[in-house]
Amino acid sequence: MTDNGSQVTGENVDQGVEYAARAVNLHKQYGEGETAVTALDHVNVAFAKNQFTAIMGPSGSGKSTLMHCMAGLDSASSGSALIGDTDLSQLRDKEMTALRRDRLGFIFQSFNLVPTLTAAENITLPSDIAGRKVDQAWFKEITDRLGLSQRLTHRPAELSGGQQQRVACARALVSRPEIIFGDEPTGNLDSNSAAEVLDILRTAVDKDGQTVVIVTHDARAASYADRVVFLADGRLVNELIDPSMDEILAAMAGVER
Secondary structure, eight states: OOOSSSSOSSSSSSSTTTEEEEEEEEEEEEEESSGGGEEEEEEEEEEEEEOEEEOOOTTTTHHHHHHHHHSSSSSSSSEEEEEEEEEEGGOOOOHHHHHHHHHHEEEEEEEEOTTSSOHHHHHHHHHHHHTTOOOHHHHHHHHTTTOTTTTTOOOOGSSSHHHHHHHHHHHHHTTOOOOEESSSSSTTHHHHHHHHHHHHHHHHHHHHHEEEEEOOSSSHTTTTEEEEEEEEEEEEEEEEOOOOHHHHHHHHHHOOO
């Protein structure tokens, strides 16, 4: 429930707002019968275009499951996950692969770089696989902005953790996806490197009109977002708009109680 007692829902979406992604009655269950575990309990939530949203909640609340279902990395048991107007439940495997490659960007806690490729090759890998030409002017702007122009010939083992995650950010940004999903994108970083990555994501929204959705347990990371939604026991239970870190910590304490 929100502070005013109304339910947080994506069903009654504002018709004047464009949405990059929506969950409609999204349900995810693992197992059957007495051993069944409900990870998502008929969740409704919408993510507006050109907005930075953070998803928070205690361990086991369903926050990563929600993001994985929204990003087509996992399938829902029922309900719909939509990217734009595309219902992921209606896609065949090949169509799902193409959607993830062509319309989404991903940043993971573990960087997910190919160790044998240079930074530049890692950044352009999704476009190379798709057979798309990389916009070289945009590539240069992104790599300059992320401080990678002197590191493009280095392989991941020759880069710090923060530099590796900046390469992952560049890879997510260079194809101008409809939405960037981040799963604990600062989880393996020190505080300075984490702040750099969050500044990158904030700039992508403010300067490039990008849409960003991250899962995080870190209130400082969530404070960079325009909106924070909270899950508990597979349900949406609260949300904050333009929150301070103190407001996020207080909301998390309430959710955990």
